[in-house]
Amino acid sequence: RLSTKEHDIVIIGGGPGGYVAAIKAAQLGYNTACVEKRGKLGGTCLNVGCIPSKSLLNNTQFYHQIKTDTKERGIEVSDVQINLGNLLKSKEKAVNSLTGGIEMLFKKNKVTYYKGNGSFIDEHSIKVDPIEGGEEAILKAKNIIVATGSEPTPFPGIEIDEKQIITSTGALSLTKIPKKMAVIGAGIIGLEMGSVWSRLGSEVTVLEYSPVIGGAGMDGEVAKSIQKILKKQGLDFKTNTKVLSGKVDGDLVKIEVEDVKSGKKEVLEADVLLVAVGRRPYVAGLNAETIGLEVDPKGRLVIDSEFKTKHPHIRVIGDVTFGPMLAHKAEEEGIAAVEYIKKGHGHVNYGNIPGVLYTHPEVGWVGKSEEDLKQAGIKYKVGKFPFIANSRAKTNLDTEGFVKFIIDAETERVLGVHIIGSNAGEMIAEAGLAIEYGASAEDIGRVCHAHPTLSEAFKEAALAAFDKPINF
Ligand code: FAD
Numbered sequence: 168r169l170s171t172k173e174h175d176i177v178i179i180g181g182g183p184g185g186y187v188a189a190i191k192a193a194q195l196g197y198n199t200a201c202v203e204k205r206g207k208l209g210g211t212c213l214n215v216g217c218i219p220s221k222s223l224l225n226n227t228q229f230y231h232q233i234k235t236d237t238k239e240r241g242i243e244v245s246d247v248q249i250n251l252g253n254l255l256k257s258k259e260k261a262v263n264s265l266t267g268g269i270e271m272l273f274k275k276n277k278v279t280y281y282k283g284n285g286s287f288i289d290e291h292s293i294k295v296d297p298i299e300g301g302e303e304a305i306l307k308a309k310n311i312i313v314a315t316g317s318e319p320t321p322f323p324g325i326e327i328d329e330k331q332i333i334t335s336t337g338a339l340s341l342t343k344i345p346k347k348m349a350v351i352g353a354g355i356i357g358l359e360m361g362s363v364w365s366r367l368g369s370e371v372t373v374l375e376y377s378p379v380i381g382g383a384g385m386d387g388e389v390a391k392s393i394q395k396i397l398k399k400q401g402l403d404f405k406t407n408t409k410v411l412s413g414k415v416d417g418d419l420v421k422i423e424v425e426d427v428k429s430g431k432k433e434v435l436e437a438d439v440l441l442v443a444v445g446r447r448p449y450v451a452g453l454n455a456e457t458i459g460l461e462v463d464p465k466g467r468l469v470i471d472s473e474f475k476t477k478h479p480h481i482r483v484i485g486d487v488t489f490g491p492m493l494a495h496k497a498e499e500e501g502i503a504a505v506e507y508i509k510k511g512h513g514h515v516n517y518g519n520i521p522g523v524l525y526t527h528p529e530v531g532w533v534g535k536s537e538e539d540l541k542q543a544g545i546k547y548k549v550g551k552f553p554f555i556a557n558s559r560a561k562t563n564l565d566t567e568g569f570v571k572f573i574i575d576a577e578t579e580r581v582l583g584v585h586i587i588g589s590n591a592g593e594m595i596a597e598a599g600l601a602i603e604y605g606a607s608a609e610d611i612g613r614v615c616h617a618h619p620t621l622s623e624a625f626k627e628a629a630l631a632a633f634d635k636p637i638n639f
Contacts, residue, residue, distance in 0.1 A: 182210015550632025
């Protein structure tokens with residue numbers, strides 16, 4: 168007989184949405200369990216997403232800089248080699264220490280961790296089919312949170328083997344540097360992984376159907392600017408390009424593409440083809456249909472504004488439901504969903520979720536783009552400050568990019584901030600704070616920022632939006 172365990176809250180999925188919800192629920196005094204089938208906690212983000220990609224991005228940038236950028240700093244370096252095995256080991260080390268860390272946090276907070284696949288038997292019961300180290304069980308729960316995440320969207324007709332034709336998962340673990348790499352999709356994942364392999368020596372061509380790169384949310388001016396910068400670094404872009412097919416042919420992959428404007432077709436060759444056309448919600452093995460959970464045409468589990476499904480005690484968060492597929496968005500929802508259970512209210516400000524592209528320089532943005540505001544018919548003013556005029560950027564010999572403020576024409580309230588710069592991902596947090604507190608550009612312009620720092624460019628761009636900058 169299967170053992171039956173009772174819990175106040177059971178969470179299915181141990182990614183950023185699920186594990187954060189589990190810890191918060193336990194902290195609020197609930198008898199909490201989390202079911203995860205991967206064998207490691209942290210989900211896509213820690214295992215095959217944010218964390219391994221940032222390890223590779225950081226270390227390949229370091230390598231690239233040592234190779235190209237030391238002389239003018241007065242450093243003579245010779246014989247710089249890449250050791251791909253050790254590069255991948257360094258990535259694994261970061262991943263393992265972080266996934267292990269969540270397991271410790273589960274113990275510390277007394278979250279029961281079931282290693283296995285969780286599937287619905289009925290509205291209050293979940294069956295755990297164990298993986299190694301797990302136990303078979305039936306979980307009875309008063310409340311359930313589904314956080315099963317997402318998986319790469321397949322490209323119709325292109326078969327993934329994770330060796331020659333790969334998803335982001337394969338791109339994080341290639342054991343040989345491809346001579347030529349083609350990437351379908353100039354979104355965040357395509358640009359980040361394209362940058363990694365380009366820095367390691369691959370000739371990278373990015374194929375993008377739309378005329379612009381960067382994907383949803385990126386301001387048009389910023390997208391154009393980062394495209395130029397990445398092109399200078401060696402990435403080749405074919406925008407307005409429709410991929411028709413991709414097939415392995417011996418050691419090569421042949422990719423047939425069509426120019427969207429002229430209709431001209433050509434066949435490209437690459438050693439590796441990375442398919443990075445987005446991600447789709449993941450519900451396989453959840454048995455959601457047994458309890459009639461609704462799925463929309465994009466495969467997302469349908470919820471209301473309190474994360475509730477048609478069964479009010481079952482909530483859904485993260486990539487498997489609506490909204491941007493980002494780890495920090497999933498985490499915010501994890502907290503809010505648990506707070507709804509505890510207090511009847513919770514809060515996520517969907518107008519204030521930052522996006523970051525971790526190339527070099529980075530791109531960070533939050534709030535509205537110029538395109539958003541034009542579409543909504545809202546009058547705005549723009550203030551910009553280039554890093555070339557920032558003292559710290561100059562000392563760092565790292566002056567590409569700018570900070571761009573978009574403020575309401577009348578009230579001068581900050582509506583959006585868009586940054587290209589080497590630490591844009593960190594700097595964008597200040598913009599998030601400003602938007603959350605309804606700051607005006609003048610509010611920021613009057614805050615003392617340390618000198619010499621890159622964040623002075625942030626303050627100066629705010630000044631430029633409603634008055635004049637000092638240093639430009
Ligand atoms: P997931 O992280 O996908 O976790 C879901 C978990 O549920 C998985 O571990 C899965 O095994 C488990 N699961 C599924 N079904 C079941 C079941 N039935 N029973 C038990 N367990 C189950 N986001 C950022 O914010 N910043 C970044 O820099 C960033 N970089 C990325 C880079 C790459 C290459 C990729 C692929 C993604 C990146 N993302 C990034 C996106 C980020 O990884 C996701 O938005 C985030 O992981 C979503 O969290 P989640 O908890 O909703 O789902």
